[in-house]
Amino acid sequence: MYDYLIVGAGLYGAVCAHELHKKGYSILVVDKRSHIGGNIYTEEISGINVHKYGAHIFHTNDTGVWNYVNQFALFNRYTNSPVANYHGELYSLPFNMYTFNRMWGVTTPDEARMRIEEQRREYVENSARKKGIRPEDFTPDNLEEQAISLVGTDIYEKLVRDYTMKQWGRPCDELPAFIIRRLPVRFTYDNNYFNALHQGIPTGGYTQIISTMLEGTDVRLNTDYLADRDALNAQARNIIYTGPIDAYFGYELGTLEYRSLRFETEQLRTDNYQGNAVVNYTDADTPFTRIIEHKWFEFGVDRDGQPIPGTVISREYSLEWHPGEESYYPVNDRKNTALYEQYRKKADMETNVIFGGRLGEYKYYDMDQVIARALERVSSVPGRG
Numbered sequence: 024m025y026d027y028l029i030v031g032a033g034l035y036g037a038v039c040a041h042e043l044h045k046k047g048y049s050i051l052v053v054d055k056r057s058h059i060g061g062n063i064y065t066e067e068i069s070g071i072n073v074h075k076y077g078a079h080i081f082h083t084n085d086t087g088v089w090n091y092v093n094q095f096a097l098f099n100r101y102t103n104s105p106v107a108n109y110h111g112e113l114y115s116l117p118f119n120m121y122t123f124n125r126m127w128g129v130t131t132p133d134e135a136r137m138r139i140e141e142q143r144r145e146y147v148e149n150s151a152r153k154k155g156i157r158p159e160d161f162t163p164d165n166l167e168e169q170a171i172s173l174v175g176t177d178i179y180e181k182l183v184r185d186y187t188m189k190q191w192g193r194p195c196d197e198l199p200a201f202i203i204r205r206l207p208v209r210f211t212y213d214n215n216y217f218n219a220l221h222q223g224i225p226t227g228g229y230t231q232i233i234s235t236m237l238e239g240t241d242v243r244l245n246t247d248y249l250a251d252r253d254a255l256n257a258q259a260r261n262i263i264y265t266g267p268i269d270a271y272f273g274y275e276l277g278t279l280e281y282r283s284l285r286f287e288t289e290q291l292r293t294d295n296y297q298g299n300a301v302v303n304y305t306d307a308d309t310p311f312t313r314i315i316e317h318k319w320f321e322f323g324v325d326r327d328g329q330p331i332p333g334t335v336i337s338r339e340y341s342l343e344w345h346p347g348e349e350s351y352y353p354v355n356d357r358k359n360t361a362l363y364e365q366y367r368k369k370a371d372m373e374t375n376v377i378f379g380g381r382l383g384e385y386k387y388y389d390m391d392q393v394i395a396r397a398l399e400r401v402s403s404v405p406g407r408g
């Protein structure tokens with residue numbers, strides 16, 4: 024009999040496993056996939072660590088979490104600076120002075136601010152006129168109105184509109200304004216996408232972090248908890264469940280919705296395909312949203328600093344999700360949030376089961392948040408003594 028059965032060998036499950044093992048508990052971890060790591064899994068292909076479930080950049084303002092994760096790997100100094108490709112025109116992201124210089128030829132923050140303000144004002148005045156209201160009473164009704172009133176028409180049309188449409192599968196004027204509460208606009212020459220205190224990629228990939236965390240626990244892969252629930256429950260006193268909360272309850276109240284992704288991964292002979300780890304394709308004619316060139320997360324060199332020949336790229340497509348498919352982004356709209364709340368009430372009534380992680384809590388969490396939540400969840404568990 025194990026003290027804990029942990030369903031899911033992703034980051035949340037692994038942090039819990041590691042901490043509970045340190046407290047003296049015996050642990051069985053199961054995952055229905057054929058590998059550990061959940062969505063942060065990286066697989067080595069010809070010396071390159073491939074982010075199998077999309078680009079993962081560790082970034083955090085929480086120094087405690089940063090120190091915690093640094094126990095398990097050596098992090099490099101990678102800084103996320105994606106490039107946007109709009110019909111072959113290249114723009115820096117997030118929107119900053121390099122972007123504005125490329126867009127309008129302006130060189131000072133005041134000129135850039137003026138351009139955005141002019142476009143914003145003209146748009147709000149026209150829209151208010153059409154709605155028969157005063158400009159000062161204008162409030163955005165959809166994502167298009169929201170985005171233009173934040174960044175003006177040019178940036179919206181070249182860098183936001185089609186990319187967002189590809190991401191969500193619907194035009195921006197049919198999407199709710201709340202999806203883009205704010206669009207970061209910087210009036211400095213700064214391409215650092217995440218404004219985080221700490222940032223980097225583990226040299227050698229993420230999988231090593233999870234395998235170190237799971238040392239001392241029993242791990243069973245290719246094991247679907249829900250397909251063998253009674254037998255697995257009989258083997259442990261407590262359960263930590265990091266799978267989808269609606270699946271746990273047999274979808275009895277309905278199915279929570281997600282957006283899905285598809286990756287087309289290709290190994291190429293060239294040593295440098297696009298010169299950057301992440302290039303977003305912001306036009307409507309390109310069917311994918313971005314291309315990841317994995318070797319640049321680790322500067323194209325191996326652990327000894329030697330250049331890695333060849334390259335591996337992944338084209339990322341954003342897709343409609345259907346039940347049973349890989350779920351990526353929860354759709355936290357009103358309908359799904361209400362449904363999740365109902366499931367959460369049922370979850371609160373389960374004895375000896377902790378629901379956690381992005382699927383167990385139906386919430387998009389960055390890795391640092393997942394670590395913080397897992398640490399907090401197990402911190403109150405006393406040592407086994």
Ligand SMILES: Cc1cc2nc3c(=O)[nH]c(=O)nc-3n(C[C@H](O)[C@H](O)[C@H](O)COP(=O)(O)OP(=O)(O)OC[C@H]3O[C@@H](n4cnc5c(N)ncnc54)[C@H](O)[C@@H]3O)c2cc1C
Nearest residue numbers: 031033034035055061062077079080248266380381389390
């Ligand atoms: C495309 C993409 C890019 C991202 N980029 C970043 C980034 O740059 N930086 C960042 O900080 N975060 C990023 N994230 C978020 C990051 O992936 C998550 O924070 C993290 O993976 C969540 O870990 P988890 O353990 O909660 O979930 P998961 O990794 O999903 O782990 C859950 C595990 O449970 C298993 N499971 C489910 N049901 C069952 C069952 N019935 N039986 C057995 N096992 C089961 C699954 O197979 C899975 O392995 C990104 C997410 C996505 C989707």
